Structure formats: structure tokens, C-alpha cells
Amino acid sequence: MKVNKILFVSEFEELWLDALQSLMSLRKAGMNDVVFLHVISRDKVAMRRGAGYLKQEERKLKEIADIRFIDWAETLYEEGMEVVAHIVIGNIVPKILSVTEIEGVDLIVTARRKRAKLEELYAGSETSDLLRRTDKPVLLYNYLSQSGKVGDNPFERLLLGLDWTESSEKVLDYVLALKGAVKRVDIVHVISEKDVAKLSSKMEAQKLERKNKKRLDEVCDVLIKEKFDARPHLYIGNIEEQIEKGASEHRATMIVLGSRRKSIWKEKWSGSVSYGLADKSELPILIIPAEIK
């Protein structure tokens, strides 16, 4: 796995230059190419009664995006990086997917996206739509709900939420590829309330605890061997809540989780920790799909 090329999707309202600059720590992990994408929603230029297609509006919006991107690109070019840009009209998720394919990016960076309430009820948020449809890692920012500032290096202190599925292996591989950008890794596994309820004796509980601690230690050893500062942590309770608690306790700058593609209906019935945290967490979240190549 590698992180050479990132796709930075910005609608300008929620993802600014400071978010982009905070990603420069990835240069230590080999990142050298940045692809900018700005998608102008069809609604802004679509046919209007009495006005037709708003060609002039399209030109104006493209020009605004171009000026912003040139300003950002100049900063990166001066550091010897390769920067390209796409300014397109359409629906955000399909456009992200097509540019990801065209450019062959290794990581998609974007802000959390919401739909109108009714649409969200049936189709989920645009974020979960994107996560369902891509096999690339997605880094989600949600910093406007906080102070409006992005930390200098979101990769500095990672909290890895591992559930021992295939996607956990992919999370570990990906974090190993980030070597150089990461200073500390806290590895968390949460024994869910549901699993605890199934236990019939204290001994069973102790066995479960020991088994999970052993697995956490094994992951920790892999990271330590690669010169990461890594610590294992075992929690019990609601998974989403415990991961957020762990992130706060260990002053994590980013949460890293694995995910498995689910249909919209399966997701609604069974829920998904990754998708849930992706929509809620205040911290940047990096979601690594199990399907990543």
C-alpha cells in the first residue's frame, strides 16, 4: 500500500487551505501528487423557468474555483509537488468516484456531507454513499463544528479501532504505509455490550479479555517492530462511544477504522460503527475499506 497521490475534494465552504496544509505531513510517507476536485452542483446552473441554462453562472462559479485552486496549487508547486485540478458540474459522489478512477488516487480527502433530511432517510448521507461505493481509503474532516481550525498534523496521534475482521488487517497495513507521518498509535478493541451479555461466567469473561489482549499485543508488536510508538487498549461497552472516549483519553488527532461495503438497507438494519462515527465524530476519521487493493 502507498499514499503517493491524494484527491482533495473541496466545496470551499468547509475545506480550506489549512486542511490541505495539515496533510503535508504525508509527504514523509511518500505523498507527492495532489488532485483538486470542485464539483458545482447541477442545481446551481440547471435550467430555470424563464432563464434556461445558466451558462454565465457556470462560467462565474468555475472561475471562482479556478482562482482558489491556483492560489492553493502555487503553494504546493513551490514545494516541488505535482498538482492537477478538476472543476466539474454534476453530483458530488459520482464525480468523486470518476476522478478517483481517472487519476488513480490512493486517498480521498473530503468533508462530511449531508443530504436533505427526507433524502437522507432513504439514501443515507452523501458520506455513507461515498463509503459504500469506493474501494479507496477516505479521510473525512468535520472541523467546522469545532473551533474552525485544523491541527498541524492530523496523522500525529492515531487511534486505531480494530474489530479483528479482514478490514482490521487492511487498517494495519495502511498505517504501516504512513510511517514517517505518524508519531504515536493507540490501538483500541472494544468488546461490545452484546458480546458481554452472552457470557455466562466470570471465567468466560476473563478468557475473552485475555484473548483480545493477546491480539492487541500482537498488533502492537508489529507496529513497534516498525519503530512506531504504539500502545494497546481494551474497552468494553458501546463501540462508537468507547472509540470516541479512547480518542479523547489518548489525545488522538485522528481515528482510523476499517469498513466493509454494505447496501443501504443492510447498513440501516445492522448499523456500522465506521459509518456512524464518520457522520458524528469531531475528529478527522480515516476509513480503510476491506476491499482496498
Add this chain to the structure above:
Amino acid sequence: MAKKVLNVEDDPDTRTFVSTVLEENGYIPIMAVDGEEGMEKVKAERPDLIVLDILMPRESGIKMYHELKTDPSFKDIPVVMLSAVSKRTFLRSTAALTEFGNETVPEPQAYLEKPVEPEDLAETLKKILG
């Protein structure tokens, strides 16, 4: 015989503008929408001059410029940069690339910052191509 000028530019309006200037001044315009297509056209058409934008999809003008100037077959083709990216940034990027171990490349024959007047573009081309 009319000379061939390749314009590598993603913006359709600017492509139309450059193409018109080229035709009005007796050159044969060849168009490409990004650096990747630009390199393909260079190999297929071997133009006499290239007018090159910088910020585009797929491959930037900076990368394409480096590819051209480090390829013995194409390094003598004159290049006119035409971009909204400042000349200072272009030169700094070139210096940064050299620092990262890339081969040093010469400055382009001319650097025009957008927007450019048609007469200025025509005059620049005439100076280089004669």
C-alpha cells in the same frame, strides 16, 4: 510551410482564444486538454512550438515541461508558458524539483501570465518562430 503550434490547455474558452490567434497568424493549431494528451500530441505531431498551461487535470504543465526538457528528442522544442500561475511560482517549482533530485531544466522561451492580449501572444510567437 505553416508551422505547427500545440496548445495544451484545459479551459475551452482559452483554447478557442489561442486557436483563433494561431490561425489568424498563419500557424496550424493542435490542441490538447492536459499534460498527458499534450505529450501524446508532441510524440505524434512534433510541433514547432508549444503553448502550455499549468493547472490542468491528469498532468500539470510543470510536469509536462520537465518531461519535454529532459527528453533529448523534444528538449529543443520552444515552449511558451501561458498560465494564471505566476512565473515566480513556476521558477520556484523548478528549483524545488531540482532539489528533489530531478534534472535541472532551462527557463521557458517566454512566460505569459493570463489574461494575455492577442497581440502580445502573436508577437511572442513571431519572435520565437520568426
